[in-house]
Amino acid sequence: MRGVVRGPPTGRPPHGYAPDVKPFLLLATRAEDDAADGEYAAFRRFGRLTEDQLHRVRLEAGPLPPIDLDAYSGVVVGGSPFCTSDPPDEKSPVQRRVEAELAGLLDEVVARDMPFLGACYGIGTLGVHQGGVVDRTYGEPVGAVEVRLTDDGAADPVLGALPARFQAFVGHKEALRVPPPGAVVLATSSACPVQAFRLRDNLYATQFHPELDVPGIVARVQVYRDAGYFPADELARVVAEISTAVVEHPPLAVAAFVRRYARD
Numbered sequence: 001m002r003g004v005v006r007g008p009p010t011g012r013p014p015h016g017y018a019p020d021v022k023p024f025l026l027l028a029t030r031a032e033d034d035a036a037d038g039e040y041a042a043f044r045r046f047g048r049l050t051e052d053q054l055h056r057v058r059l060e061a062g063p064l065p066p067i068d069l070d071a072y073s074g075v076v077v078g079g080s081p082f083c084t085s086d087p088p089d090e091k092s093p094v095q096r097r098v099e100a101e102l103a104g105l106l107d108e109v110v111a112r113d114m115p116f117l118g119a120c121y122g123i124g125t126l127g128v129h130q131g132g133v134v135d136r137t138y139g140e141p142v143g144a145v146e147v148r149l150t151d152d153g154a155a156d157p158v159l160g161a162l163p164a165r166f167q168a169f170v171g172h173k174e175a176l177r178v179p180p181p182g183a184v185v186l187a188t189s190s191a192c193p194v195q196a197f198r199l200r201d202n203l204y205a206t207q208f209h210p211e212l213d214v215p216g217i218v219a220r221v222q223v224y225r226d227a228g229y230f231p232a233d234e235l236a237r238v239v240a241e242i243s244t245a246v247v248e249h250p251p252l253a254v255a256a257f258v259r260r261y262a263r264d
Helices: 033-047 093-112 121-131 151-155 214-223 234-243 251-261
Strands: 022-028 054-058 074-077 116-121 134-135 140-149 165-174 175-178 184-188 196-199 203-206
Touching: 022 033, 022 203, 033 054, 033 214, 074 093, 074 121, 074 251, 093 116, 093 121, 116 121, 121 134, 121 175, 121 196, 121 203, 140 151, 140 234, 151 184, 165 214, 214 234
Parallel strands: 022 054, 022 074, 074 116, 116 203
Antiparallel strands: 134 175, 140 165, 140 184, 184 196, 196 203
């Protein structure tokens, strides 16, 4: 398919899906290769997907190519240095283009109720598209927090793969303050009321990072040390704190999403 960029080969994950499974599509917006490739590798690893089963488009690198959604099992939107709630006149031309392209694709994804998983930036993207409010009320510093499933989350076929309480990595300047109409809140935390929600049957978004383990977040904060998530001169402290965290369960949500929606 024209314009689809695939990630670097990193070997076939163990217990991968059959070769004829339709791939998933990862829409990425990280300009830094280390962060972009780490995100791609993490979703592949925890989704147990081969390179052929997770296609990637780096939206920050150029316009969104034509996407045939019938060719995919589902769509994933990863994290981003972009903030949905920034004033329009403070957004770069690239960010404005990316947001417009994602909104156009989401029109079709939502209309189809196509399997969708938005992680961090993805919760704001889906939330705003569907009428929610994203602002800086519930931003969280980089670190591990306790996330709690709601009753709906515990009963959900994707988020229900997680324990009732679990540690997850966060780090976001903005968050969903008002869920969109019809959203079912699946997870919450003390500092951020909406840590995950579902729309319709198949549209999911999480504020926490389901793709991050300790090595993943250590690598990411080193890339974004100057991005304003924490004072750059406190990098050593941040790395020391996150390195001692016990974060094991969030990737189960990635595995459950892929397992539920992988199709041939």
